[in-house]
């Protein structure tokens with residue numbers, strides 16, 4: 001692959017490069033990448049050790065979306081739009097928290113960019129603090145487990161609905177556990193003019209507490225339990241979902257990761273697990289995920 | 295005349311200089327007979343070090359051990375169970 005190189009510094013089994021290389025593959029390198037501060041930036045853009053084979057810029061943690069909007073506006077003004085798509089790669093913290101207002105403005109103005117949120121469900125680059133996309137029950141350094149607390153007390157912010165509510169043409173979720181799904185959705189996104197928001201569940205082996213292959217195993221389970229539904233919206237309308245054949249109980253996903261393991265012995269754990277199962281069931285109902293048996 | 299040097303702009307693909315192949319304790323070995331050349335491993339490998347090649351009409355996965363971090367993702371996703379993870383010799387300690 002000519003667009004992203006081996007030798008980058010991600011932990012073995014990290015989901016970020018899986019997502020990135022598959023996105024770049026679909027774009028065939030014809031893109032301008034804007035990256036917010038976070039793990040991807042650190043593992044790929046140290047001076048003299050860049051992994052990027054496409055034009056790349058990192059500015060700040062919070063402003064990737066408007067930097068991309070600026071590039072898009074400039075390409076338009078210069079009549080150079082045909083040179084490539086403007087693509088943002090931003091973490092969940094950058095997207096749902098610190099860059100949230102900036103992103104909202106860009107979606108509101110409907111700049112012609114692809115915004116990829118790499119959702120590893122916490123501020124991983126600074127050592128696993130909770131973000132707006134950290135799920136219920138996860139132990140992070142800012143939602144520690146103790147007598148009082150069973151991990152995070154609130155579930156993930158529904159960024160997908162928030163993006164849809166902006167009236168942008170295309171919103172989708174995908175997963176580093178399903179690279180073919182990533183490729184298909186990026187391809188689809190290219191057919192729309194305006195802001196495209198794709199949120200990719202991306203395992204962090206270090207923060208989630210799994211071994212090298214465990215990240216991909218967890219990412220697959222997140223989808224197979226209904227906790228991370230893979231959905232697509234076009235102009236606000238749900239157009240496609242990835243169906244689940246034999247939906248697995250959430251315990252299967254939770255017990256394999258250190259970030260959730262306390263739930264199996266904490267006095268409030270049972271209640272949290274039940275609530276997570278309820279969330280998976282609700283996702284299944286809302287998006288019609290289960291394959292109906294005849 | 296003032297000489298203007300370009301600031302913090304990196305050249306492309308310079309990460310190639312960093313050989314991450316010594317990070318892992320294990321490495322993948324493919325059973326060429328079993329491999330169907332489906333490219334699952336290539337699509338997943340986070341370290342971009344698997345390539346499916348074609349030789350005498352047979353397609354199979356080839357690993358670049360200069361960069362492989364031994365995560366085991368390729369072995370997990372292989373639908374033909376064609377990849378085995380082996381322990382590197384230096385980690386096989388003999389305790390007397």
Ligand SMILES: Cc1ncc(C[n+]2csc(CCOP(=O)(O)OP(=O)(O)O)c2C)c(N)n1
Pocket residue numbers: 037038039040061062090091092093094095118120122123124125126131
């Ligand atoms: C304004 C600002 N605040 C805080 C930081 C410190 N910081 C750097 S990366 C990071 C976490 C990034 O989290 P996320 O966006 O989820 O990306 P990840 O590293 O998890 O992929 C933080 C808090 C910063 N660089 N800039």
Ligand code: SF4
Pocket residue numbers: 009010011013014015016039040043120124125203204205206207
């Ligand atoms: S800390 Fe997590 S997100 Fe960051 S490189 Fe390691 S596995 Fe990837």
Ligand code: SF4
Pocket residue numbers: 013321322338339340341342343344357361362363364365366367368369
């Ligand atoms: S073990 Fe990991 S890094 Fe090595 S080839 Fe397989 S997927 Fe790639």
Ligand code: SF4
Pocket residue numbers: 324328329330331332333334335336346354355371372373374375376377
């Ligand atoms: S995933 Fe398995 S069968 Fe497919 S190309 Fe790789 S080694 Fe061969």
Ligand SMILES: [Mg+2]
Pocket residue numbers: 091092093118119120121122123124125
């Ligand atoms: Mg994150």
